[in-house]
Amino acid sequence: MLDFSKNYFELFDLPLGFTVDAKRLAERYRALQAVTHPDRFAVAAEDEKRLSLEASTQVNEAYRTLKDPLARAKYLLELHTGDPGTDSETSKDGAFLMEQMELRETLAEAQTSPNPRAAVATVLTHLAEQSVALDKELAGLFAAPSPASLDAARELVRKLQFLDKCRRDAEELDAAIEGHY
Template sequence: MLDFSKNYFELFGLPVGFIVDADSLSDRYRDLQRVIHPDRYANASEQERLLSLQGASRINEAFETLKDPIARATYLLTMHGIEMDAQKETTSDMAFLMQQMELREELEGVRNQDDPYEAVLDLRGRINKQIKTLVGQMAVQFESATPDQLEDAREILRKMRFLQKLRTEVESVAADLEDEL
């Protein structure tokens, strides 16, 4: 059965770090699901069925956490004893905040563009590029994970969350525009 004392990285047999091999993660996820899937325990004792359900739930939670850069960074910070409250924490980088305001204004005005769908795709592309840059910066912070680097990782995570929220809003507008086509 599954060892519930293992962290998510150990559970998947991966080195602890921000960079995760997506193929290895997916392969190991499928392997673990085959072993622990509740259907395999249909004729087992009630305790074994319960453990199977708990194991499958833990595997799913670990997989979702490790495949998402924001969730993975949050988990790594937690492993280092740094808790983050997404609702209360915000970046203090004024230039970044101003840029976010400009991007939000651009999103609000996208329907006034000659080609609103193209404008929203362009905006999404720029946001994705910023997120990719931050993901690269995050990887560097976790390489040796000194206290200063962990604080920098925390700040990068705040920015990633801002951009992720904005990207979700952009995706919503893009979907609305597609429906109108």
């Protein structure tokens, strides 16, 4: 049914790297789901049902991981180094951290600004631009993985984690502001 020893890139028949063809990823996901979905095994033996459920779960997890740039970067670090090692670490870039604090202050002040949704939108735009820039850097670092490039990638993943958390907070704030109008 499914070779559980394959990494997510092999499972989806994609080249190992940060840049992923989203269309091909979606096509492979649909094809794998068509083969592994538990509904196809509703009348099968218990072992086949269990394997189908495990395969479908792995396909779903692989798809979520490869679709999300932050999760994909962490997964690549794990494949290359054996440990993504980024969850408990913080960025070492002081200027970046100061910028993140300023963005957080802007979000805090947005609630009392004359146009709170515009303030949040400005933050979200800035975060999206930073994420795109970091994604481009990660693509280059993972294209030629070496100890130095993987260390640099690990630092960029830490930064992406900050951006992702700030983005989620900004989206929550935007939804709360929208609910008040």
